Amino acid sequence: MREKLKAHIEKVVPLTEEEFEFVLAQFTIKKFRKYQFLIQEGEAVKYSYFVVSGLLKLVHTDDTGKQRIVSFAMEDWWESDYYAYFTQTEATMSLDCLEDTVVFCLLLEDYKKLCDGLQKMERFFLEKANFGFIGSQRRIISWLTSNAKERYEQLLKQYPSLVQRVPKSLLAAYLGVSRETLSRLSA
Amino acid sequence: MREKLKAHIEKVVPLTEEEFEFVLAQFTIKKFRKYQFLIQEGEAVKYSYFVVSGLLKLVHTDDTGKQRIVSFAMEDWWESDYYAYFTQTEATMSLDCLEDTVVFCLLLEDYKKLCDGLQKMERFFLEKANFGFIGSQRRIISWLTSNAKERYEQLLKQYPSLVQRVPKSLLAAYLGVSRETLSRLSA
Numbered sequence: 001m002r003e004k005l006k007a008h009i010e011k012v013v014p015l016t017e018e019e020f021e022f023v024l025a026q027f028t029i030k031k032f033r034k035y036q037f038l039i040q041e042g043e044a045v046k047y048s049y050f051v052v053s054g055l056l057k058l059v060h061t062d063d064t065g066k067q068r069i070v071s072f073a074m075e076d077w078w079e080s081d082y083y084a085y086f087t088q089t090e091a092t093m094s095l096d097c098l099e100d101t102v103v104f105c106l107l108l109e110d111y112k113k114l115c116d117g118l119q120k121m122e123r124f125f126l127e128k129a130n131f132g133f134i135g136s137q138r139r140i141i142s143w144l145t146s147n148a149k150e151r152y153e154q155l156l157k158q159y160p161s162l163v164q165r166v167p168k169s170l171l172a173a174y175l176g177v178s179r180e181t182l183s184r185l186s187a
Numbered sequence: 188m189r190e191k192l193k194a195h196i197e198k199v200v201p202l203t204e205e206e207f208e209f210v211l212a213q214f215t216i217k218k219f220r221k222y223q224f225l226i227q228e229g230e231a232v233k234y235s236y237f238v239v240s241g242l243l244k245l246v247h248t249d250d251t252g253k254q255r256i257v258s259f260a261m262e263d264w265w266e267s268d269y270y271a272y273f274t275q276t277e278a279t280m281s282l283d284c285l286e287d288t289v290v291f292c293l294l295l296e297d298y299k300k301l302c303d304g305l306q307k308m309e310r311f312f313l314e315k316a317n318f319g320f321i322g323s324q325r326r327i328i329s330w331l332t333s334n335a336k337e338r339y340e341q342l343l344k345q346y347p348s349l350v351q352r353v354p355k356s357l358l359a360a361y362l363g364v365s366r367e368t369l370s371r372l373s374a
Binding site: 060062066068070082083086093115119122123125126129130131132133134136137138139140141143144145176 | 247249253255257269270273280302306309310312313316317318319320321323324325326327328330331332363
C-alpha cells in the first residue's frame with residue numbers, strides 16, 4: 001500500500017527513501033466498507049483522502065433533500081470536502097463508499113507539516129491543485145457546451161473503468177439526466 | 188501598481204522588500220484597451236495574468252460557434268487558459284477585455300522560477316490553486332442545485348460590483364439564461 005502512495009507522489013516529484021518515510025509518517029490508513037461514510041454533512045472534516053483502492057462518491061444535498069453527485073473518486077484520486085477541510089468549517093457535502101475502500105488519511109495540520117517540512121511535497125500539492133482546478137473548469141465547460149449524450153461519451157472516454165463500476169442510477173445523477181435517458185445513451 | 192501586487196501576495200505570505208523585488212522582476216506589465224484580446228483560441232498561451240484594473244471575460248466557443256462565458260476576471264483576480272498554459276498547448280478559450288485593463292503577466296518559466304526560488308511564492312500559488320479549485324467546485328454545485336434565479340442571486344451576493352459592471356447580455360450568457368429571463372430576474 002505504501003508503494004502506491006510513493007508511486008503516485010513520484011509521478012510529480014522524486015523522493016529519497018528518507019523523505020518518503022517522513023511523508024508516510026504524516027498519513028494514517030483506514031479501511032471502510034461499502035455504504036460507510038467518511039464525511040457527513042454538518043460534521044467536521046478532519047481529513048483529505050488519497051484512495052488506495054475502492055470507489056467513493058462526493059454528494060451535495062440541497063434544501064429539498066435532493067442529492068447531487070459532485071464527483072466520484074477511485075484509485076489514485078484525492079477527495080474531501082476541500083472548502084470545509086481548508087477553512088475548518090462544517091461539511092456541506094458527504095463522502096461515502098460505493099465499494100469497500102482503503103484510503104490514506106491526512107489531517108490539515110499534517111498537510112501543513114508536509115508543505116513546511118519538504119518543499120517537494122508543496123510542489124506535489126501545487127501540481128495536484130492546479131490540475132484539480134483545470135479539471136473542474138473543464139467540467140464547467142462540458143456542462144455549458146455539451147448535451148447529456150456528449151457528456152456521457154466524454155466520461156466514457158476519459159474514465160472507462162469508472163463508467164463500468166458506478167451504478168447506472170448514480171451515473172445518471174452525476175450527468176444530470178434521468179435513469180431512462182442514460183439507458184438510451186448507453187444502449 | 189507594484190503595491191497592488193505586493194498587497195495581494197501579502198494576504199497569503201509576508202515578503203521582505205528584497206523578496207518582493209525578486210518577485211516583481213519576474214512579471215511584466217501590459218495595458219489593453221476594451222475589446223482587445225489577451226488570449227486567442229488556437230494560439231499559444233504565454234502568460235498567466237494578474238488583473239490590476241479592468242475587467243475580462245474567459246470564453247469558450249463550441250463547434251457550432253456558440254460562445255459560453257467560463258468566467259469573468261476583475262481587480263485582484265488571476266486568469267488564463269490554465270490547461271493550455273501549464274501544458275503549453277494551444278488555447279481552447281479566449282480572454283478579452285470588457286473594459287480598459289492593466290495586468291501583470293507571468294511566463295510559465297518565470298512562474299517556475301518563482302516557485303523554485305522562493306518557497307513563500309510556492310505557498311502563495313498553492314493557496315490560490317486550492318481556493319481556485321474550491322471556487323470551481325462551488326460553481327458546479329451551484330449549477331447542479333440552483334435554478335437561474337438562485338444563481339443570479341448568489342452571484343449578486345458574492346460579486347455585487349461584477350454584476351454592476353458586466354453587460355446584461357454577457358451576464359445572461361454566464362448564468363445560462365436568456366437576456367429576457369435575466370431582465371425578469373434582475374427587475
